[in-house]
Amino acid sequence: MPAPSKTAAPSSTPAEPSAPDRLPTRRRLILALLLGAQFMLAVDFSILNVALPDIGRGVGLSLGALQWVATAFALPAAGFTLLFGRVADLLGRRRLFVTGLALLAAGSLVGGLAGNSAVLLTGRVLQGLATAIATPAALSLLTTSFPEGPLRRRALGLNGALMSAGFAVGALFGGVLTDLLSWRWAFLVNAPVAVVLLVAAPALIPADRDRATGRLDIPGAVTVTGGLLFLVYGITRAGHAGWGDSAALTGLAVGAVLLVVFTLVENRAAEPLASLRVLTKRTVGWGNLGGLVVFAMETAIVFLLTIYLQTVLGYSALVTGLVFGVPGVTAALAGVLGPRLLGRVGARNSLVAGLVVQAASNAVLLLLGTDRTGIVLVIASSAIGFFGHVYGIVAYTVTATSGLPDHEQGLATGLTTMTQQVAFALGIPVISAVAVARTGSSQDPVAVLDGLRLAIGVDVAVTVVAAVLIAVFLRPRAARPA
Structure with a gap:
């Protein structure tokens, strides 16, 4: 086996020491705890989407005002992520992680018990703020708990799989809970899970011993x-x-x-607050650009397909949730296989490949029609697309967090989390605006489908452009002669 490279870069493919086949029990429990938290936060993002009409009727929000249920979450989730990523470096990642979980439990209870729209939106703001606090802390705990190399890639692969699976499961849970119980349970289900994680975190995660020194900017x-x-x-x-x-x-x-x-x-x-040395690092910049496109364009596709399945084909919210549950299996598969593939071909090539697979699978959706058999094409395309999506998530996370010391991991993971949240906020409005520009106010299935096809085409084009840019500008630099 070749000797490990002394100057390994995340975009290269040096040989590495083989990772142990089994993690110590404590590390496995820490991994399960952190992945469970990330999964719950991903579920929290999407679980209300299917329940929005029922929420509006329950608290008196008009159809036009329902956007604020999503916006009230997205604003703090994206706006405060970078700040709290740095605060985690200074005050301790475990402390911020536990604080975020407590705030999530509180926000879920406030939203679930809300009697009017103001209280419900307050709960949603608390959930978004909890995400901004807990997500970068959890990701930096993940990267600092496992050394750079195969073990970290394996952990990040599972993290990426569970994030996408959480998004899909959230849509499924939202439909089931709303149909069988009430929209309130789409909020309340988070609280007991958060409490369990709150109890386990101090017992499993060691206190921070490598906090960054200095003051907050x-x-x-x-x-x-x-x-x-x-x-x-x-x-x-x-x-x-x-x-x-x-x-x-x-x-x-x-x-x-x-x-x-x-x-x-x-x-x-x-x-x-954010070292320009880190911000201008090629792997950080291009890695986060790749992550922005991976998240924004696939989130938009899920939204477009939701409109297609319900408005064009006439399927129910529950069936729509079940459809998005199917690609969760390939997302999990990508989380397992992704780190192994990444170790062989490198993070940069993997990020490009993930974007290309995502673009190719979404391009197939241009063939969708008004016949109900289109659901088969949606399932098949989404299964392939989610594999590329998660593979891209793993690659972008590894790319954007590698080659940095532990005391800068809060900043690096804060950046990746901020990229994710901004992508969630950006993808749907931008791509849906393209569809609306073509469709207008028409509810005719043929007109809606025409707008969806245009939006899908733009989505694919953006993804391809990002893949080309990363392939060109994130090339490994030639080694200088000694």
Whole structure:
């Protein structure tokens, strides 16, 4: 077996020492705990989608106002992620992880017991804030608990699989709980799971001994958080009110200005919130671009297929949830096989391959018609697409977090989590706006399908462009002669 490379980069494919076949029991329990938390957070994102009409009737939200159930979650989830990723480095990852779980349990109870829309949206904000706190902490605990190499890739592979499976299972659970019990259980189901994880975390996860030193960069925290909040608000507002809406344009403009100010602040700060050295690292930049497209474009496809199955083909919410449960199996398979493939072909090639598979499977959806047998094509295409999707998630996470010391893992995982949340907020409004531009206000199945095809075509094109850019600009640099 060749000797391991001393300068291994995440985009190269050096030989590595073989990982032990079995993890120690304590490590396996830590892995199960962290993966369980990530799975629950992924379920939490999608579980309410199918239940939205019932939620609106239950708390008096109009059809046009239902967007705020998703927006109230997306704003804090995306806006505060980078901040709390850095706070985890400074105050301790376990402490932030436990805090996030407690807040998730509280937000779920508030939302589930809400008697009016204001209380329900408050619960949703708490859930989004909990996600911003717990997700980067959990991911950084995952990356620092397993050494860079096969063990970390295996853990991140399972993490990626469970994230996508959680998204699919959330849609299924949302349909089942709403049909059999009440929409309130789509909130309440999180609380007991969060309590179990809260009890287990202090017993299994050791206290942080490698916290970063220094102070929190307050100007950087204010500008980046404000910038992301305004940016996500502008995107979600534009997705529902149109890209010419003055509030949407104002939000986008203010967000862009604040993010520019953030880069100026970080360039001069003695102890920056986000080191520009890390932000400008090729693997971090291109890795997160790949992750943005992987998440945004596949999330949009799931939304488009939901519209297709229910509006064009006339299937129920429960059947739609069951359809998206099928690709969860291939997502799990990708989580198991992905790390092994990545170890052979490298993170950069794997990220490109994941994007290409995702694009190719979605391109097949351009053949969809108004016949109900289209459900077969949806299932087959989604099964392949979810495999490429999870493979891409594993590759982008490895790419964007490798080659950095443990004291910067909170920042790196905060960036990857922020990318994920911004992608969730961006993908559906942007791609659905393309569909609406073609369809207009028509509810005719043929007209709706025409708009969906255009949106799918744009989705595929964006994914292909991202794959080409990463293939070209993330090439391994030639080694300098000694």
